[in-house]
Amino acid sequence: MIVKSAEFICSNTQISKLPPPVKPEYAFIGRSNVGKSSLINMLVAKKGLAKTSQTPGKTQLINHFYINENWYIVDLPGYGYARASKTEKAKWDKFIHTYLDKRESLQCVMVLIDSRLEPQKIDLEFCNWLGEKGLSFVLVFTKADKQSSIKTDQNIAKFKKAVLATFEEAPRYFVTSSETQLGRDEILAFIDNINKDFVIPHFEPRD
């Protein structure tokens, strides 16, 4: 897929104000600092589209970016921010879970994982939650340029093994770098393929 246009549409704090679910949508999510904004900018080849390195954990916004006037990238607030209070964490859970669980046009959740790290409990728990809800997701390993491919492969193997403790099949995964554009063509092709089969879901208009 060639990205011809990418524009910011809206930031939402309320699920009720999202754009109508008439276009295929892909949600990007992961721990704060995993490289989510960088990855989104890399995919659409637009440097400032998603802001990078903002103070993490502060805003709870769902950002919609409209790509090729045909599909949405959704930037979700990062999880696992160490300094967030219990109340903040609970609020995050409810907000994000409601969006993921209810969004009719959501096609796939892109779960970002830092390829330099050993499997993290919070990432595995999130994958398990997606599995319980029957939501389709893929793993996107980030920052692969920061280490040898051997090290990346080792961490991916460990993550897969950990996932297989609860899943019958390991989810599909991509290895990426926002610095070198590794994984860009593969992710865009993956999205393009799903877009081709998209039919507008039945939904209740909010007038």
Ligand SMILES: Nc1nc2c(ncn2[C@@H]2O[C@H](COP(=O)(O)OP(=O)(O)O)[C@@H](O)[C@H]2O)c(=O)[nH]1
């Ligand atoms: N070397 C390298 N650094 C990256 C990559 N992706 C993100 N970063 C850096 O990691 C930090 C966090 O990235 P950001 O995109 O803001 O993460 P977010 O909090 O998940 O949105 C920034 O300093 C980025 O420059 C990558 O693929 N390679």
Ligand SMILES: [Mg+2]
């Ligand atoms: Mg960010």
